Amino acid sequence: MKKIVGVLVAGVLSLGTAVWGGEWIRVNQLGYLPASPKVAVYMSDEAVDVESYALVDDCTGEEVMRFDNPRPTAVWGQMQRTYRLDFSGCNRPGIYRLRAGKTFSPRFVIGPRVYDGTADFILRYMRQQRCGFNPFERDSCHTHDGYIVYHPIRSGQHIDVRGGWHDASDQLQYVTTSANATYQMMFAYLKNPEVYGDAYDANGLPGANGIPDIVDEIKWGLDWLNRMNPSRGEMYNQIADDRDHKGFKLPSQDDIDYGWGKGLGRPVYYCSGEPQVRGEFTNATTGVASTAGKYASCFALGAQVLADYYPEMADTLLAKARDAYRHGVEHPGVCQTASVVSPYIYEECNWTDDMELAAAQLYLSTGESSYLQAAVEYGRFEPVTPWMGADSARHYQWYPFINLGHYHLAGVDDRRVSREFTRNLRSGLERVLERAQDNPFLNGVPAIWCSNNLTAAVATQCRLYRELTGDDRYREMEASLIDWLFGCNPWGTSMITELPLWGDYPVDPHTPLIALKVGTTVGGLVDGPVYASIFNNLRGVRLSREDPYVPFQSADVVYHDDMQDYSTNEPTMDGTASLSYLLSSLQREGIETAGPDRNEYACGGIVRTDRSQRQISLVFTAADKNDGAQRILETLEKCGVQGSFFFTGEFYERFPQTVQALHKAGHYVGAHSDGHLLYCAWERRDSTLIDQSLFEQDMQAVYGRMSRAGIDPSQTRIFIPPYEYYNETIAAWARGMGLRIVNFTPGTWTNADYTTPDMKNYRSNRAIYNRVMEVEKREGLNGHILLFHLGTDERRTDKFYDRYLERLIRTLQKRGYIFTTLPEAVGK
Template sequence: MKNNHQLLIILSALLLVLPCRADEWIRINQLGYLPRSIKVAVFMSEEESIVENYTLVDAFTNETVQTFHAPRPTGKSGSMKATYRLDFSDFTTPGTYYLKAGKAISPHFPINPHVYNGTADFLLNYMRQQRCGYNPFLKDSCHVHDGYIVYHPTKTGQKIDVRGGWHDATDYLQYTTTSANAIYQMMFAYQENPESFGDAYDAAGLPGANGIPDIVDEIKWGLDWLNRMNPVPGELYNQIADDRDHAGMRLPNKDEVDYGYGPGNGRPVYYCSGEPQVRGKYRNATTGVASTAGKFASCFALGAEILKEYYPELAAEIGGKAAAAYQEGVKKPGACQTASVKSPYIYEEDNWVDDMELGAMELYRMTGDGNYLNQAMEYGRREPVTPWMGADSARHYQWYPFMNMGHYHLAKAGNQRLSREFIRNMRTGIERTYEKAVESPFLHGIPYIWCSNNLTTAMLTQCRLYRQLTGDNTYAEMEAALRDWLFGCNPWGTSMIVELPLYGDYPSQPHSSLLNAGVGNTTGGLVDGPVYRSIFESLRGVNMTGIPGTPGQDYERFQPDLMVYHDALHDYSTNEPTMDGTACLTYYLSAMQKEGMEQAGIRCDHNRYVNGGIVRTDPSKKQITLVFTAADKADGADAILRTLKKHGIQGGFFFTGEFYERYPDIVKRLLDDKHYVGSHSYGHLLYMPWENRDSLLVTRQEFEQDIRKSYETMRKAGIDYKDAPVFIPPYEYYNKEIAVWAKSMGLQIINFTPGTMSNADYTTPDMGTKYRSSRFIYDKIMEVEKKEGLNGHLLLIHFGTDDRRTDKFYNGYLDKMIKTLKRKGYTFVPVREAVGI
């Protein structure tokens, strides 16, 4: 035993000193790419490597679809001795592909117009999680006693109602600085791209549509709080709580920190005094209130416009406060910094003219008063370029917001000379960043200070707005690189948004009390991103400790020389989600969804989704889609085809591999009649146990193998997978993991609209109380139609049923149902037309 133990020690030591095998990788945008967009991957190798060509391969057929030559070499990067940019932008055919270069093969990725669908709404998951007051994620309330005024000349110690808003990050502090910027960015996103946002949650953040876009619900939540932080004209507040909050990880509804008012019994609310504030040994450098006042003004002015359709009283109230807030900034110019007590970490904002510029522009847009336009112009000329752009470093949030939205509005103000001036300012900031970016294989010229992903999002936004204003594509490749960086085209090959995409590599251990407590992940949250190694090594308490029992991911093999990124619970410098960064990304992702819809020729996605699957098409249209599934039975073929032909209806048919192999003649008849014929999987697998939908019975590899085999069988029947991009899962049963695995393959799950029980036509009399006769099903469909309508319904009927069921719905009742619904004014729409794919 002793000799064996010594041998193991020697072998282990040898393994430590022996070099690892050099390897190669291709980094991609894991979400995928729009067909008509810039598409560039990055090849990197740990050894000297010359790449002369690279190929794009169809992931379903493994056939090379295009070979590209002369990739752009971009030199050494950290431990990578060779890197190349692999440009395949000219390839625009929708499908699912992977890249091959050298010895490396990329993960597969889709190219289609729908890859960004739902992504902006996905970010709102994190915003709802961050709600203070009633928290829909926890279904409980927190911080209901806020708060007690500090630093007011006459009201210090008084109680003030400032419930609501969002927690800033993993701690429970709340700042006007970041919250107001988050509100403004979400309002701008909705104003520019309203068609990209859906309605799946109510005003409280709980599941259930309320007739208001979810992003407007979130905007309203933020504006309610901001309104409380400005109770009367001229009285502005900047912060709730301080760093005494940093008392260990706990859930917000279990927060018992004592600020001197009793454990959990209210927190300090900092008044905008315009003077330095200190409670302990740390003193901020406040010089005025204009940075905060400008944010109040811009949010209230734009908020009055955004909310007037849904909340006219609140819209009028905040609209009436906008000018007064702005005047506080005029009276007390300067920056209003946040305050700390125990540590030196604060938001060190020291610019403010950008906030006043934006406030003046929104007041000009609201009132038409030219004086505001002139003031905005004067403020804008005092800071032509946001100073971090092109800089190597900056203090924490020193120049904030990270992008000057006022410049964009001045450039659109209708004065050509003014437009040229402020477009030039926008271009200068981009050019300064571009000059640094060209040194990186990832075309990423962002300084790696704390919250570098927020800077990435800001520059991404500025690039897109500049391109829209001018039509100048000079920086379009950098814009694409910044976007792709956030979704995995970076040294680490990881997305920077939690669970987006769920099928990819993403932060699995973000710095989060929710994760630490085991109650869930920070779904949709944008994490801080890489920081200079020197910053990471200088911070207090930051470390690589992961979730108990799961080590943190240090990505040591991929760390560049000067910066680091980790996926570890206790690395709050690179792996902490932030509310403002997440909100700021809603504009760009909604713009990408809108661009995809334009490429697809679709005006708006009105489909209703459950767990990523479409369960209803546009509920505003009096349309129905008939879909049919089958695993191994086809006894309904003649009756169904005869009935559909009689009524001139094109149905959607979804079959297993066994069906395609058994009934090739029926498949041919369906294709000849121009019906949609798609996949119902190959092996009719049960993906999840019936008693636990959140677990899985198959691995991703097993799922993909089954789907590939399904489409290989369909290809033999003359159906290319690109012509069958929607599929119904076996047993009509799936969860969010299955839906995103399908999306990664370029496929969209659809399913029947629940409620009508049309899918119960497979039941047999021996099932007892679960049996549903054809008459019962028909009556139920008509009952639902009378009560709530069938607009957008996907009605599912089985193509064949067990011989024990002699009462076949397709024999008579299908025809009767179609006749009745046509008389009621419904049209029957083909599946792809109905879902818009």
């Protein structure tokens, strides 16, 4: 776990230093969109008065802006002083730190692409949670599910309900949370389809299948819901129960015996509409409508989402949506989950919100006015989701945490209805904002179990309200809640595993993957802080090691990055899915500023630019050899081509005249690392050989040399790794420093111009030239990045730059290609 307090080194990229101090500045570690509100929080465990603060350029060490308006806020735990530091006035893209008192914040980026890829990133956790076939294990699980319980005539019979997602770090499955997760993803996809990529197939394994990955995940959820509602009036609510909790295990190793043999099938709870009891605990079920409404809304929206990909299933889903809705009308009330050995269940108490959403979605899908009238009537039963503004609530008592039915009704073409439900949305936000006034982080969410899910819900409601009305009064709270999830909180940690990978994030989440040392919950949103009273009173909660967050805990609220604390550090499937709309909207906002990112990536680095453009980029790397510099410079000048050059620290020191000549001629001159380190093992790319501190020190050193050579580090943020070899971890660390990794487009062999005849991978100049022409003829070179070396070993007597470079450029120019520098080609 990394705790970073910034130390500025003027004139170079500065490096986070892992130390404890008495002052901290919390920021959104992922970064800030240029037009978004930007407010950091200063904390001190002493009574320090801060009268001003400054925004500092992390590349140059220069003060960019100074502010004299720190906003004093209430104490937090052991923190005697807190201030909100508003730097929204800066919208210039760059890499920065804040300085206040005697401390610096961690570095952060302001730019339009800070949220790029995040909406797809959280799908990693959703795939990891799959039941049936689990792509993380590449193995199947729970293939015998399951056996019906609580059905008046079918109890004990087998039913095929394979699929879906495991709920959290156990392997239970609930319609309550799975339906909400499915709906949240569908809602996000229809709002922001342009942000989602296709890198995985329907089974969640690497490989595009022509369908956006989020639609693959949605289909996985809808297939399961379809099985759990096999016929009209036959609905099931849950698979397995807390007898599952007998130690950590992987899904494929689940051999719990529920009465049908070890691992040979789990109980499938029928929605009986009556209280269900196993052991000593009884739930408070009063009906079926809460579950029926969730089925209906998912099926209705699913019909729309799947229409282009699975039209037959889409038709079936719309019919099932109508049936599910009617069943909810006929069986009002709430259907709670069941437990056997502990008192912990999802204690959902409201159901009219589910029926409201179902009716609203059916109205949007069919245009039938009777559904609109019913949605309004259901919506009036609960104008504001009751937890909003409250100090506490039971576990999932008011669920889902956001009422998207209100949002749909606020957008209908009926002024009276629209005004009423817009007012309802505003009323909920007002309650949360009122409660947030004394919080340094402007977070008015109660610290109940799964508080991060509530935080995501309020931020979503803020944004939806703003989009509907144009009213910005809650925009600062919206931004603060998003920032909270990415590190602007008392503990200075992101609440999403490995997002961002360069920051502080949960490294010890409550999961069998950690316990069994086989991985972690990448992309999963953890539960979040809870009241100390909850932590102290839950069964089985404890800490397994010394708490590194001790200085930031309060007597009232705690968060622990500890595997044994399932109350604050367990990722949840529905909480993760609830981020879909927020992250996709933030990414879309960036696209609207910078344009779509048409680059192609491998391992987090750009390996091809826009393939719709007839453009090629020539790039040259060098560590310690310079023999081709003059000839290459002359050739590029003769052909009217600008190139991009990437050098190690040693090269900058040894060949300053070459650097100056290239720079003066207008070529892009960038970094190739300082010490030409090997970042990851040749035999196993995901095995990183260095730590983040060494990576940052190395990059700091090379940018220092570049700065002394007269090259502005802030204008050279594209970086080619040493050996042209890296992995996703290196790419993420680079991104955290405001750098973009670029590499050659594979397949043309140009990067083999350094090989010598004694090597197995030797390629002659003629072979390299012919290979480029073959690729051009077969598929074209649009967007290709052709990489060469500025110098090669003397054993390679035939130098590509001597005879073939000009020939290659001239030939490709005749074929209509334009040569562009990398900054031009990759875009913003």
